[in-house]
Amino acid sequence: MFQFDTLSLVFTALIVLGAVPNLFYSHGYLPHIERKAHYRLHYLTFVFSMIGVVVSANALMFLLFWELMSLTSWQLILTEAKEKKTVDAARFYFLMTHFGFVFLLLFFLIATDGDLEIGFSAMHGIVSKFAYPTLLFFFILLGFLSKAGAVPLHVWLPYAHPEAPSPVSALMSGVMLKVAIYGLFRFLFNVLYPWPLEWGVVILVIGSLSSLIGVLYALSEHDIKALLANHSIENIGIILIGFGMGMIFGSMGLKVLSSFAFIAALFHTFNHMSFKSLLFMGAGAVLHQTHTKNIEKYGGLIKAMPVTALTFLLASVSISALPPTNGFLSEWMIFQSMLSSSHLDNTSLKLAIPFAIFALAMTGGLAIACFVKAYGITFLGLHRSSNAKHAHEVNGWMRAGMILMAAVVLSLMLFTPFYIGWFDKVLIGLGHLSVYAEIFPDGIWHMHSVGMHGGVVSPLILLGALLGVTALLMFGYKALHVKERIHRTWSCGYRTSARTQYSATGFAGPIRRFFGWLYKPDEHFVKESIEGYSSKFSDSHYEVHVKPLFETTLYESVAKAVNRISYWVYRLSHFEQTRYAAMIFNLMLSVLFSYRIFAHEFSWATLLLEGMVMLISIKILIIGEKQ
Amino acid sequence: MTAYLLTIFLLLLIAPLLLSFIKALKMQLLYKKPVSLFQGYRNFSKLMQKETIVSEEASVMTRVAPFLVLSPLLVTLFFLPPVVQGAFYVSFVDAFTITGLIALSTFFLMLLGLDSASAFGGMGSSREAFIAALVEPAMVLTVFSVSMMAGDLGVGQAGVNLAAHFPQEHTASFLFAAISFFILLIAENGRIPVDNPETHLELTMVHEAMILDITGVYLAIIETAASVKFVIFASLFASLFLPFGLQYDVPIAVALFLAKLFLIAAAVALIEVNTAKLRLFKVPNLLGIAIVFAFLSLITFYVLGA
DSSP: OBOOOHHHHHHHHHHHHHHHHHHHHHHHHGGGOSOHHHHHHHHHHHHHHHHHHHHBOBHHHHHHHHHHHHHHHHHHHGGGTTSHHHHHHHHHHHHHHHHHHHHHHHHHHHHTTTOTTSBHHHHHHHHHHOSOHHHHHHHHHHHHHHHHTOTTSOTTHHHHHHHSOHHHHHHIIIIIHHHHHHHHHHHHHHTSOSOOHHHHHHHHHHHHHHHHHHHHHHHTOOBHHHHHHHHHHHHHHHHHHHHHHHHHHHHTTOHHHHHHHHHHHHHHHHHHHHHHHHHHHHHHHHHHHHSOOBGGGOOOHHHHOHHHHHHHHHHHHHHTTOTTSHHHHHHHHHHHHHHGGGGOSOHHHHHHHHHHHHHHHHHHHHHHHHHHHHHHHHHSSSOSSHHHHTOOOOOHHHHHHHHHHHHHHHHHHHTHHHHHHHHHHHHHHTTOOOOHHHHSTTSSSOEEOSSTTOOEEOHHHHHHHHHHHHHHHHHHHHHHTOOEEEEOOOBTTBOOOTTTSOOHHHHTHHHHHHTHHHHOOEEEEEEEEOTTOSSOEEEEEEEEEOOOHHIIIIIHHHHHHHHHHHHHHHHHHHHOHHHHHHHHHHHHHHHHHHHHHHHSOOOHHHHHHHHHHHHHHIIIIIIOSOO | OHHHHHHHHHHHHHHHHHHHHHHHHHHHHTTSOOOOTTHHHHHHHHHHHSOEEEETTOOHHHHHHHHHHHHHHHHHHTTSOOSSTTOOOOOSBBHHHHHHHHHHHHHHHHHHHHHTOOHHHHHHHHHHHHHHHHHHHHHHHHHHHHHHHHTOSBHHHHHHHHHHSOOGGGHHHHHHHHHHHHHHHHHHTTOTTTOOTTOOOTTTOSHHHHTTTOOHHHHHHHHHHHHHHHHHHHHHHHHHHSOOOTTSOHHHHHHHHHHHHHHHHHHHHHHHHHSOOOOGGGHHHHHHHHHHHHHHHHHHHHHTOO
8 A cells, every 4th residue: 555665765755854844934824824723734634645645555545645635735725715816726726736637547547457456566567568658658747747837737836836825835836746756757667667769858848848938937927926836837847857868868778877867857856845945935934024925015125034035045046056056966967967968879869959958058047037036126125115114034933944944955955965875776766777876986075977078066065165265255355454334325316216226027128028929928008208298207107917828828729619619519409409419429439439449459541431430420410511 | 286276376367467458459459548458457456445335225245245256256267177288177077067156156246236226236137137048058058069079078178188189070060169159258258249348328238237336345356256257268268269289388388378368358359349239139149149059069060970
């Protein structure tokens, strides 16, 4: 019923590392929640159900805990269901997560042959006899990626995460998304093992797209929690890039590189858990003090909230993949595994992978821009609203949560070899090669890439050098005894005020304009000119909203199509019962035919024949003659 | 080891000289009376003696960020390829780390711009973020291509390898990568046509806008950081794309290396004199060229056989 192999244990560790600081934070947050019992019950069930998912050993337990996890998180989003927006977001989340669940159920029904209580390893035998493994692969992909939030199933994240209470957003974004990554590891390794090359390429493409699209939409967000939610899409994309590279190397027989890429993906999973939780906690603290999620209303909070500001800075540097933080190390590993693509024996892949490198590098650059914006507008400058002016540091429990999470980030940075040892054991457990000795051939100081003449990075030396040089410079500055004067900011003879500083909208302006073809921003610009002048105005208001492209095209047009079809069916069923009956007949015919195609050997001839039969029957029975 | 430490010291020492050299050469070409080559040092010593004015709107970030802008760049100096054959060098650090360290410095510079609550600072940070985001992919791809030609990802080792046996069969890829890297050198250091380091006009300035509120010793630190950044890029270009002359004796090799640095500085000055600054929204076109050349370099490398 339960199993405790290395993969399960490592993911249990991930959940525990993410949940323990969150418990402290959550305790500090509790006074602001009205339905305390409801919150406590669902919160604890949520944490336990996540652990349940990663330790369950058969399909039934897995699905049970998976569903429990989805339902409790859905209820947690509804903790403070005062606005319609929250209810809508929760409904959207509910729909998306069950959309994924359907595919998981389909996968399990096929892979277990109906007996949901057999173990995962027994499923491997059944799957290897199944005629269409790629179908199962896509079921898994749809099932898990709708939870993980990869393009194009990511649209619920920017709605659901901001509406949940902050500790829950931290838990959902930091930990729950990783449970889906666990699912990918578990079922791709244990059940669907020999992968064709194309699967890896599919995951790599999804990863590259997710990372770019996530960061681009994050840049255009004004809601700090939606910004962070979009960054989760980006980071899931980065994890998937590592995962996809691992699969590509695995199916090309490059075992060592494959293990390296998987370790990179696992490492980034841990890193994203740590810094994303910390960022959501920081955002929650800010939100808690200023009572708004709008980033334009913050500013200058570093003076009032030093602990939050410092931990948020650590997490920002880490998520921007800047050395010597843990975020840099895992992204470095993913880059190194992509650079090792020159070992591949396939020219078209070799030419294609640089495009993924381009996507990842661009993501890195844009993430830096995004976090300069998030940090600078929130914590630096002058307060932009009176709420921000009266903010002060949050209570001790919440601070303790943030500091503990910062300690987790720091531990991932300082004890990288230790964690990589864990991940290495995971891959040994999954039947891959051990590469720990190749990554750390000479002690813990240098981290090597396993490709031929790969790069080397030495995180501790780098950290020591940076700290040493900075300390030396600061010491030198102190020794100079420089006279210091406090004076107001120079702004062309005027006083600078909260309204003359750069806003978040303005900061992202150039990037928004450059990517205008993607954003298609919805701009509102109202100004009242002073009479007699066209360029001087007394009052002006500028607002810009970006609605995600995927939502407007993919989702809304699907919704429109479904509406139209259901209207047509409604009309048929109510006014033309004969044709309605004919349609039911056709539906049954198509089910029978597709079962035949699906369960027996596929052949183009029968497909063609049955397709013709279907078309004729539809034409005669449903469409009928033109009137 | 002494040669290693001396080179680092020398690079640090000539950093302001190179920037003054560019300025003097530009003025000479524009029929102006050129500034002294030692103007950089004069500015530095003048700023060191001044009092520091800290904005009252600013937070602790203003007091910390200047050091964090300079220190990653100083650390990077230790990782550059060797100037002389057989000299000690840090062989293990790869180009990603160097790119990352430079980005770390830029990150804190951008935060510094946002700290003083002035519109100029935000403007500069915003523009810098835009340019830096587009530089990143071109940088990574160029580095990838060069390291493939050199057969090593470590920057120091790549420089040595390229000098030891130049990849004759990949001259085309090599040239493409060089063009791309030179564009990046211009963009990262804020030279014309991407940014004009001499202007204080709000329509055009990028780097200067971020540091408009910084004075005294802090300004000296930031200016040093800017010159060190130029030296890093110039010496990377000299070691990776002009890889010759390492085998000579120490004085000749060092002199040759310095000559290469001045040659690069002169090239930058010539470009500055002969082009106009691009509009901010035209800058992506230039960086797009860099990205395309980086891709071309990789593709020719693969297609012509690795």
